[in-house]
Amino acid sequence: MPTRPSLSFPAGTELVFGPQASRRQYISDRLSDVTRGWGFSEIILPAFDAAETFGDADETELYHLTDREGHRLTLRADFTRIAAKALALELRREPQQLRASYEGRVYRFAPSGHGNRVEHTQRGLEWLNAQGVTYDAATLLMARECMQSVGIEGAVTVVGHAGFVNAALGPMGAGERRLHEALDHKNPTRIAELCSRIGIDSARTRLLAELPLLTGGRDVFARARALGLPPEAETALGVLESIDGLLAQAGAGAPLYDLGEVRRFDYYSGFMFKVYHPLVGEALGGGGRYDRLFDRFGMDVPAVGFGFNLARLAEATDHNPYAGNGEHIAAADAGALQRAVAARAAGRQIRLGDA
Amino acid sequence: MLRIALPTGRVALQAEGFLTKAGYAPSEPLSQTRKLTVRSQCGRVEYLLVKPVDAPLYIEQGVADCGVVGKDVLMEAGADLLEPLDLGFSRCRMVVAGRPELERRMDNLLSPVRVASKFPRVAQHHFAKKGVPCTVFKLSGSVEIGAVLGLSHYIVDIVETGTTLRENGLVVLEEIADCSARLAVNRAAWYARLEEVRALVEQLSTAVGD
Known part of the structure; x- marks a missing residue:
């Protein structure tokens, strides 16, 4: 006797239907309005690529597959690496400034049993040959406009700088995986313990152990300087201050700053940010500057970008103007199709069906 | 709030x-x-x-x-x-414990060591990091008995004073973390x-x- 197929999907996959799906559609449309409004055009990218494209990503999160010819492939784990490769071709043909926006799924393995998702829908953008803090600030302004466009209130943007933590770590600390982890978990006890084990001097140890507390408004700049900064950290701080000034000029409220922000498997080289919301346990999205991403193609392309997770945006708002059902037209009625066509021609929403 | x-x-x-x-x-x-x-x-x-x-x-x-x-x-x-x-x-310590005659450096790397623990993930991770193949048995309590009765070579558990280990003839062989x-x-x-x-x-x- 044939067995019935299971009606469940693998844990962590994304399945959305009904009002939640229409809210997602609304969010997607508003975000694409924002990116189009800033002059970005859509790019449609492969869902998987050669494994080497994700060679520097966190291996434990990747989904690998092999095609029938034996090629080792990886499911898209993020858009930036794959978009960089696609746009490198375009830039090689003609050096230019490129604005590309995208939407689609990314796949990142996470252990089951924690309610973790492995399939995420993202909408984001890449801005290539975008040199200078004006582009950094513009990226933050666009992200802010994205939040406003879908009616999300109370979102918090947190800005850090990849160069700041690296400078604070110095040559001895930079390669220490466990120290990166302790910084990432904002664990001052562990940071101090590891610094003493590695033999990092006391001034640097003091700075590193304070990093978890350097989250806040503009006041963190002065608090950081009071600790005594290496020159490269001072440069990074200068960039954040310039961004802060530009945002103020543009009439945008100040974000939060987190000078202790680290991202281990990311490609960020300058400012970086994440957006959080009190109702959602994880970041709604994030981005930043990655000027070294094109080095692997032998190209020097300063770039910024961001991506938002649509499911998490949908958790942060109840706003859903797409929820309406439209005018009901009974399929059995005489003239039903004429009425339907007339209503559609007038731009009205209809629902043709059984009574 | x-x-x-x-x-x-x-x-x-x-x-x-x-x-x-x-x-x-x-x-x-x-x-x-x-x-x-x-x-x-x-x-x-x-x-x-x-x-x-x-x-x-x-x-x-x-x-x-x-x-x-x-x-x-x-x-x-x-x-x-x-x-x-x-x-x-x-305060306590996460440790590898076992019978005193066992020495960690004598682990046979060609066949998995057996480990019983209430902390299977910690145990798996710890042995994997050392390159020692291991089979982990998840127990819910009285983990010491795993090593005493021979279910496992080692246990991974938390110890405060070490009294339970001592009373069962087990010793701490390795420290994993201070908790x-x-x-x-x-x-x-x-x-x-x-x-x-x-x-x-x-x-x-x-x-x-x-």
């Missing part, structure tokens, strides 16, 4: 003392209540009373903004949480509730430091 996950049992009682000292006294004694959520007298926080092993999940998913969790539980859960404060109580109760914080809450979380960290830090 900040939501704080507190593991029921011994940890909650010790945490209650420090939270009270820090100005976050619960509106009724946690040891006597049968409620699952209790507000603080100051009205700034709500305590969620949960099973210790579930606390990291509540915090990671953002149901609780933060919580008091033993480092042993955090290690086993592998949850992605911030850990800004070591509360210093519930104690930690304040664990959800990443989003750290930013989205910055002022509330920072006040809690500072006041608790003073309370445990005194």
Whole structure:
């Protein structure tokens, strides 16, 4: 006797239907309005690529597959690496400034049993040959406009700088995986313990152990300087201050700053940010500057970008103007199709069906 | 209002003392209540009373903004949480223990060693890091007996004084980590509730430091 197929999907996959799906559609449309409004055009990218494209990503999160010819492939784990490769071709043909926006799924393995998702829908953008803090600030302004466009209130943007933590770590600390982890978990006890084990001097140890507390408004700049900064950290701080000034000029409220922000498997080289919301346990999205991403193609392309997770945006708002059902037209009625066509021609929403 | 996950049992009682000292006294004694959520007298926080092993999940998913969790539980859960404060109580050590005649350096690397533990993830991770193949048996309690009766070569467990090990003829062969109760914080809450979380960290830090 044939067995019935299971009606469940693998844990962590994304399945959305009904009002939640229409809210997602609304969010997607508003975000694409924002990116189009800033002059970005859509790019449609492969869902998987050669494994080497994700060679520097966190291996434990990747989904690998092999095609029938034996090629080792990886499911898209993020858009930036794959978009960089696609746009490198375009830039090689003609050096230019490129604005590309995208939407689609990314796949990142996470252990089951924690309610973790492995399939995420993202909408984001890449801005290539975008040199200078004006582009950094513009990226933050666009992200802010994205939040406003879908009616999300109370979102918090947190800005850090990849160069700041690296400078604070110095040559001895930079390669220490466990120290990166302790910084990432904002664990001052562990940071101090590891610094003493590695033999990092006391001034640097003091700075590193304070990093978890350097989250806040503009006041963190002065608090950081009071600790005594290496020159490269001072440069990074200068960039954040310039961004802060530009945002103020543009009439945008100040974000939060987190000078202790680290991202281990990311490609960020300058400012970086994440957006959080009190109702959602994880970041709604994030981005930043990655000027070294094109080095692997032998190209020097300063770039910024961001991506938002649509499911998490949908958790942060109840706003859903797409929820309406439209005018009901009974399929059995005489003239039903004429009425339907007339209503559609007038731009009205209809629902043709059984009574 | 900040939501704080507190593991029921011994940890909650010790945490209650420090939270009270820090100005976050619960509106009724946690040891006597049968409620699952209790507000603080100051009205700034709500305590969620949960099973210790579930606390990291509540915090990671953002149901609780933060919580008091033993480092042993955090290690086993592998949850992605911030850990800004070591509360210093519930101290113990996560160790590899076994019969005294076994020596870790004599492990046969060609066949898996057998390990019994209430912390299978920690055990697996620890042996894998050393390149020692191992089979882990998850037990729910009385882990020592695993090694005594020969179910496993080693056990991975937490020890406070070592009395249970000694009474069963086992010794500590290797230290994995020092454990104690930690304040664990959800990443989003750290930013989205910055002022509330920072006040809690500072006041608790003073309370445990005194």
